[in-house]
Amino acid sequence: MRLVALIGAAIAFLATGPSAWATALGAAPLTVHRLPNGLRVVVKDTPGSGLVAAALLVGAAPRFEEPDQAGISVLVREVALQGTTSRTAEQITGVMESVGGSLRALTGVDNTQWATLTRSQHVDLALELIADLVTNASFTPGAIESQRRISLSRLRQQQDSPQTRAVDLSLSHLYRLHPYGTPILGTAESIERLTRDRLVSYYQTYYTAPNMVLSIAGDLRAPVALAKAARAFAGLHDEPVPRRVRLLRVVEPALTPRPSVPVEVREPQRTAAAWIAISYVGVRIGHRDWAPLQVLSTILGGGSSSRLFLEIRDRQGLVYSIGAGFSTRAAAAPLLMSAGTDPGNAPRVVRGMLDEIERLRAAPASPEELVRGRNRVVGLLSIDQEDLRQQAFYAAWYELLGVGPSFPTRLAAELGRVSAADVQRVARLYLTNPSVGVVLPPGQ
Secondary structure: OHHHHHHHHHHHHHOOOHHHHHHHHOOOOEEEEEOOOOOEEEEEEOOOOOEEEEEEEEOOOHHHOOHHHOOHHHHHHHHHOOEEOOOEHHHHHHHHHOOOOEEEEEEOOOOEEEEEEEEHHHHHHHHHHHHHHHHOEOOOHHHHHHHHHHHHHHHHHHHOOHHHHHHHHHHHHHOOOOHHHOOOOOOHHHHHHOOHHHHHHHHHHHOOHHHEEEEEEEOOOHHHHHHHHHHHOOOOOOOOOOHHHHHHHHHHHHHOOOOOOOEEEEEEOOOOOEEEEEEEEOOOOOOOOHHHHHHHHHHHHOOOOOHHHHHHHHHOOOEEEEEEEEOOOOOOOEEEEEEEEOHHHHHHHHHHHHHHHHHHHHOOOOHHHHHHHHHHHHHHHHHHOOOHHHHHHHHHHHHHHOOOOOHHHHHHHHHHHOOHHHHHHHHHHHOOOOEEEEEEOOOO
């Protein structure tokens, strides 16, 4: 019933204009504070539910990893969950379960997230648990070796997935100089080399208050939430943002150049289908071309009304699945197209996908496509933020990315200004010299 209600709400929402978008995305007030130790705290007061979500985002992620430490962010996170100086793995899991709450820990390309959802009366317990995990991980040798084996197993599973492997091939050639070209889990060689000393050093260097953002969303008044956060996280290390984080912001444009020539890489694998990934270097969030590229990717491959779906799947019947998306990242993000097809159709599918890019470059999008593209971007974001945990996550994420937690309200205005000429301009500027990855059965 909840899904039906959300779909109905989305249909009504997409019929409105940018002013309604801004109202919907910025309905609850946000306040941003900085504690004496440098921790930024975003509070979103949404009374009535009796629930509170907390999300602590750490600037410890693949984007900041050296080539020989690829995969360290995930491994540090997983080892921390195996025990702190005051809790065993079972006690860590049981803390939230004992009060009907939840704990999750995730690593993306730009951050590691530690998040809880609980009833308002258990917020102190939830915040104290997160603080324990990010300050007191014990890094026992047994936990490290156990999680190392798990990481290696997960890495092998991903490499055996032809769809994932096609994306990895495409991105590894698109980002030859930047960590975005390396899988989040790292490589088998790098994971094997990660010693306890290196894990502890990374944890102590990157898990500092100035390199984190805490977001608290839900049924808790802002002054109360801030006082609880200050008490729970008083023990965080207050060393400055790591030097590599500061330097990366300066040198990153040089590490993410747009390719000067197109590249196509093919790799054989035991698979019945062919999987294709085509990527281009776009821009970071906050760049003036970020909104036009979001609209472009939706027109190109967002949903069953997109050009890729209508032309290559529906009209030509060449693929099982097809789509496109433009990531939200701290550095220049990829615009990525992907498709699955019969091996014999692979050349035609690659050509068809590139032809749709040329169509976007050659002529402006129609008014109908433009409206659909703008509406879909904001509509999906609005629906995603129906979840209290996602509200907490987004507020912290946008603050960590440097665009501020109120970014969605500005996004609505930016999308409302995107024109057909803007979409064509960014297609001509960014969608050149593709990086193509294809995984095929042996002998194809």
